[in-house]
Amino acid sequence: MTEERLPTAAEVALLAQDAVPGVGVADVRPIGEGGDHASWWVGTEHVARCALDRGGSERLRREVALRGLVGDRIGVPVPRSVASGEWARGRAFTLDARLDGVSAELCSVPAAGEAGLARMLVLLAEVPVADAEALGVPPEAPRNMPGLLRRAAAAAESVAARGEFDAAWLPRLHVPAAEAATAPGTLVHNDIKGEHLLVAGDGRISGVLDWTDAVTGDAAEDVAGIAISVGAVAAVRVAEAAGFGPGACARALQLARCDTLALLSDRLRGLDDSPLPLLRAQLRRAWEPTSLDAPHGA
Structure with missing residues (x-):
């Protein structure tokens, strides 16, 4: 078996049959998402995820354990594994109960959703770091902001030259706070x-999905993710409601803006295959002017 082999629908159906009696190959449909794992709809109520290599297997097993740790503690639902094991030698799988809801890529996140995200940030900070690290969640040092800013400035120049970025926005990269x-x-x-x-x-x-990349580290990374997902203005509201000060909010905006520039630049240069419409939307959200931006960058 090679590292690249994907499971077949028949293999996924066989894995699911003990937990989902009566499921067959016709009930299994690929989702087409995931980096180091293949994801499948199983009927209408379950999702199967199969790791494609040993590193992905380690992360997937760790995620299942981590979801057990945080499931009742962070104020928002996380997927629950109803079966897990190996779909091939050394390749992990989990069969999860499907959560209701629509992807935030397809709908707006109103005030109730923002409140839930703020509560999640507060409660994540209360999960003992030692408990998470005991499950194998790795510590990660905060990213070096001066280096990120230098690379982002270079990316902005190349992306603007292709008409994908308004150079007038560039002052927003240096959030005063x-x-x-x-x-x-x-x-x-x-x-x-x-x-x-x-x-x-x-x-x-x-639902908050896919905890395979979880670390113990800089909480501003999650605020940056919220900015990329729902917009910088909403992210600042969420972070402030969670008790983040101006400095932490500003750092999160910088992270989000650096990342969206770098990702779009890589895609335009053929170094990444992410969908261009998605990267453009993420950049627009992260670069919304906020109350933390200097007046000339608004």
């Missing part, structure tokens, strides 16, 4: 984006 210091490390989802946030019909956050 940003501080070099960061808060003590907390548990961080570390990959918040629209497709990982589910929104219920009443506006609540009905």
Whole structure:
């Protein structure tokens, strides 16, 4: 078996049959998302995720354990594994109960959703770091902001030359309130984006998906993810409601803006295959002018 082999629908159906009696191959449909794992709809109520290599297997097993730790503690639903194991030698899988809701990429996040995200940030900070790290969640040092800013400025020039970025926005990269210091490390989802946030019909956050990249580290990374997902203005509201000060909010904006420029630049140069419409939307959201931006950058 090679590292690249994907599971077949028949293999996924066989894995699910003990937990979902009566499921067959016809009930299994690929989702087409995931970096180091393949994701499948199983019927109408379950999702199967199969790791494609040993590193992905380690992260997937760790995610299942981490979701067990945070599931009742962070104020928003996370997927629950109803079966797990290996779909092939050394390749992990989990069969999760499907959560209700619509991807935040497809709908807006209203006030109720913002309140849920703020509560999640508060409660994530209360999860003991030692408990998360005991499950294998790695510590991660805060990213070096001067280096990020230099690379982002270079990316802005190349992206603007292709008509994909308004150079007049560039002053927003240097948010006046940003501080070099960061808060003590907390548990961080570390990959918040629209497709990982589910929104219920009443506006609540009905699910936060894919915890495979979780770390203990800089909580501003999650605020940056919220800016990329729902916009900089909403992200600042969420962060302030969660008790973040101006410096931490500003650092999060810088992270989001640096990342969206770098990702779009890489895509335009053929170094990434992410969908261009998604990257453009994420950049627009992260670069919204906020109350923290200098007047000339608004």
